[in-house]
Amino acid sequence: MISSQADHPIIELFGLPYAQLDEALVVVEMNRQFADVFGEMTGRAVTELSRDFNDRKFQRRLAAGQSYDFTIIPPNERRVQYTLALKPHEDGFIGLATDTSAAAKTEAMLESYSELIEKQNREIKAKTEQLNIWRERIENELQQANEVQDLLVPEHLVRPNLDARCLALHELSGDFHEFASHDDGQVTFITGDVAGKGIYAAMMLAQTLTAFRACYSAEHLHDVAVQIVDMLDGRFPDGLFVALTLVRQSADKQTVHVLNLGNPDALVMEDDGMVAEIPSAGPAIGVLPSVIYAGLEATTHSLTGRRLYVFSDGVLDGTFGPQYTGFDTSAEVAEMLKTFRDQHQDDAMNQLFEMVKKFKQIDDITLACFNAEG
Numbered sequence: 001m002i003s004s005q006a007d008h009p010i011i012e013l014f015g016l017p018y019a020q021l022d023e024a025l026v027v028v029e030m031n032r033q034f035a036d037v038f039g040e041m042t043g044r045a046v047t048e049l050s051r052d053f054n055d056r057k058f059q060r061r062l063a064a065g066q067s068y069d070f071t072i073i074p075p076n077e078r079r080v081q082y083t084l085a086l087k088p089h090e091d092g093f094i095g096l097a098t099d100t101s102a103a104a105k106t107e108a109m110l111e112s113y114s115e116l117i118e119k120q121n122r123e124i125k126a127k128t129e130q131l132n133i134w135r136e137r138i139e140n141e142l143q144q145a146n147e148v149q150d151l152l153v154p155e156h157l158v159r160p161n162l163d164a165r166c167l168a169l170h171e172l173s174g175d176f177h178e179f180a181s182h183d184d185g186q187v188t189f190i191t192g193d194v195a196g197k198g199i200y201a202a203m204m205l206a207q208t209l210t211a212f213r214a215c216y217s218a219e220h221l222h223d224v225a226v227q228i229v230d231m232l233d234g235r236f237p238d239g240l241f242v243a244l245t246l247v248r249q250s251a252d253k254q255t256v257h258v259l260n261l262g263n264p265d266a267l268v269m270e271d272d273g274m275v276a277e278i279p280s281a282g283p284a285i286g287v288l289p290s291v292i293y294a295g296l297e298a299t300t301h302s303l304t305g306r307r308l309y310v311f312s313d314g315v316l317d318g319t320f321g322p323q324y325t326g327f328d329t330s331a332e333v334a335e336m337l338k339t340f341r342d343q344h345q346d347d348a349m350n351q352l353f354e355m356v357k358k359f360k361q362i363d364d365i366t367l368a369c370f371n372a373e374g
Helices: 009-014 032-038 055-063 100-152 199-215 221-231 330-358
Strands: 018-021 027-030 068-072 082-089 092-099 156-159 162-167 175-181 187-194 242-249 255-261 266-270 273-278 299-302 307-311 365-371
Touching: 018 032, 027 032, 032 092, 055 068, 092 100, 156 175, 162 175, 162 187, 162 330, 175 199, 175 365, 187 199, 187 307, 187 365, 199 221, 199 242, 221 242, 221 255, 242 307, 242 365, 255 307, 266 330, 273 299, 273 330, 307 330, 330 365
Parallel strands: none
Antiparallel strands: 018 027, 018 092, 068 082, 082 092, 156 162, 162 365, 175 187, 187 242, 242 255, 255 299, 266 273, 266 307, 307 365
């Protein structure tokens, strides 16, 4: 009997019937499990328990260096079939017996498991295909929405006396800008920031622009604000509002009227620095009724030798280089604008937005510059 478990740890671990055989397939040693199944076999040939042992196949397998399997039946009433796998070992063979019925059960379980895995793989593949179709549809719709928004809100508005940029953070922006020319040569400009992001903000943006285009020619800027609020009455989803800055530039381009409603302070600047800040005259629209805006007065400023900057709060959160990362006040923005103006002159706006694209952007950014020189 084999007594050393260390010599055959895996066999002992799983309690497999095991025997060592000589060249004539006579049992030399066997473990307890082998003896329990087949009885005392020491000195007997294992072929005595087999009905299908084929010496010719055995010799062919042996010559090829392969194992040979054949059926053996224990000498008891149960007559359970075992498969004995013979493998050459030293001067004889090692025989490892496996319960055929157990092996069949194991094989059936493995086959069932394989079928289950294949079914799961098919389901995963089908769901993945559906997900890809859904993702492609969403991407196409976002692309279409982006194209529509580009038509509504071009990234760059440029005129002889105006340079306005709007850089979206995502496909659907909440920032917007637009200008409209009057028959008498005046220009009215709007820049806005819808609270929030996504489809609701984009819809609110489109409605606000539509309202502006319908009423930009009103006599005073507060009249424009009142009419926009009236046209949007009841259309604001809960929690949504729009910060606006309205600018009207005179026909000779030397004067601007500014009405700030919820945006950061606008800036009037000369080459030497800031001349004036234009704070918000009233709340963003969508919060209070239109009557609140009827009495608001726009401030008037000369642009002779000066520039007017209006912007959304995305500028305060923007990164315009290692030394310009977020601003607490519009006055700090003015210092940055002066530095860029000193360094880059008429190319300052381009340089500003190139810096934004190089660094991390966390919000939509809209910035417009008015001048009188053209």
